[in-house]
Amino acid sequence: MAQRQSGGAGGGTGGGAPEGSAITGRASFDEVVSRLSSGYRSIGDMVYEVLRQALLSGAFAPGEHLRQEALATAIGVSRLPVRAALLRLDAEGLVEFHPRRGAVVKTLTAEQLVEIYELRDLLETHALRKSMKTMTADRIASLRRNAELLDSEEEGEGFLDVRVRFYRELYDAERNPRLVELIEDLRSSVGRYLLGWRVSGSRSHHGRHTTLVDHVERGDVEKAETALHDHLREVSEGVAKILSGESDREPDSEFPA
Template sequence: MENFQLTEQDRATLQFKVTTKLREAILKGHFKMGERLIQEEWAEKLGVSRMPIREALRQLEVEGLVRIEPRRGAIVTPISKEDIEEIYQLRAMLEGKAVEMSLPHLDEEDVQELEILNNEMAKLKVDEIDVEKYMNLNAKFHKILRSGCPWRRIHGIIDTLWKGIPPYTPSLLVNHLNDSLQEHESMLEYVKRGDSEALKEVMEEHILRTRDKLITIINHS
């Protein structure tokens, strides 16, 4: 089986690194449906205490990748290709519409904040990227883009779809972050132009490209 031992550098952000290791292992098919993840075993494999393992499993339960049962512990429930199709197709439709409706209501302060976030993401070097920082910046960027949409319900539905895998896809698709950065640049340009239709289209493409990359990971597991 793949060597999951963490390096000293990994321990700098311990819980995040542990969660990332386990998430990637589940999505790449290292575990069977229904297999137990035993805290003591994984603490030994990763060279950490049980606490970050316990916290990682709680996070993975929120993402729908494990189910924690009394007396049995964490049971693997891998996300399927169909789950990815559903989540990302819905996100593309709803977020595309949300940013289209949001754009006329964004003010100069919003645009400046988007530019700051975009610049911060662009500064991160892909070969040694701080993925956790990128994830946080990316989530804020998307949130501001759709913040001006006047439809209340669409925000609730999108927030629900963002729970689970979507915020963590940068940790799975590090090699494709340059594509995301280019798409963010396009989004920012369309915001400055006031072109809501083009913004909608690039947002849909951005989300569906991520869908396709995740499905590739699952298909090659």
């Protein structure tokens, strides 16, 4: 982890993205630059962290070409640390760096999507079974409160916050921290491709969370697992349509994956 010091790096942010660049109009990237462009020991660490956070937060679209010169101007540094950062991000699997063509934001293939949701199904049904063995009345009450919020709330930042609380409680993150961490990592590996999208007229969360809590409260492991499995299958099919361009979903807020 980079040690921080007071003061900026590279002479400030250099303003927003230059007109005509690959990042024109992406206010979220400017926000990341503004938030992270000062306080790092080295310019290289700062540039790497800015680009990494921008990628993880969806500031760049999958398949988007990242122009080193435009990025350097937006951050307020030379091209050298940008190139070095992109090479690091290539090693992490966030971008694909081509010596002659530059860097491109990595996309999610159909095969990778299938693998991710197969792993999620295995891990989440295991977590559910394990958690139900030690379920308490207090946890059921907490789950029901959050389930009712999820089933009545539109997608967006508030929805995502409640969803995190719900699933951490459902899978008993206190007793199973590593298991829940793995599940959340898999969810995030897909979620960053879906920033800005929602499901129009989807039945993906209307009543689903409350029904799942009903099964859990009754101790019906089979029905609880089936409900969870069906949800993950539905979500994976919806995500596949979004990534293939076959969906009629419109940009608005985040898909409840």
